[in-house]
Amino acid sequence: MTDENEISTEPTDEEPTPDELDLETYDLDGDGKISVIEAERARLGLVDARLEEIAEEGGVKGALAEAAHKVVDKLDNDDA
Ligand SMILES: [Ca+2]
Numbered sequence: 107m108t109d110e111n112e113i114s115t116e117p118t119d120e121e122p123t124p125d126e127l128d129l130e131t132y133d134l135d136g137d138g139k140i141s142v143i144e145a146e147r148a149r150l151g152l153v154d155a156r157l158e159e160i161a162e163e164g165g166v167k168g169a170l171a172e173a174a175h176k177v178v179d180k181l182d183n184d185d186a
Contacts, residue, residue: 122167127174130167131156154178 122130132140132148134156140148147153157178160171 122170124170124174127160127167127170131160131171131174151178151181 129138129140131153132144134144134147135141154175157171157175161168161175163171
């Protein structure tokens with residue numbers, strides 16, 4: 107039995123950073139790089155749903171994704 111939702115206060119090498127979240131969010135084909143096309147999709151707001159998916163997974167990464175999702179929403183809404 108595992109505690110997937112357990113929040114550890116101990117530092118780990120697996121703690122997601124905003125950069126890693128960006129990569130997971132934008133790297134649609136999983137090659138470890140954000141290509142021009144992937145960056146363009148991000149710019150077009152196509153990652154919004156992806157961010158929501160990650161946010162639903164919860165944890166530290168989910169919290170980061172939720173925050174990023176709010177930023178994306180704000181950018182979309184402010185787009186002039
Ligand atoms: Ca890629």
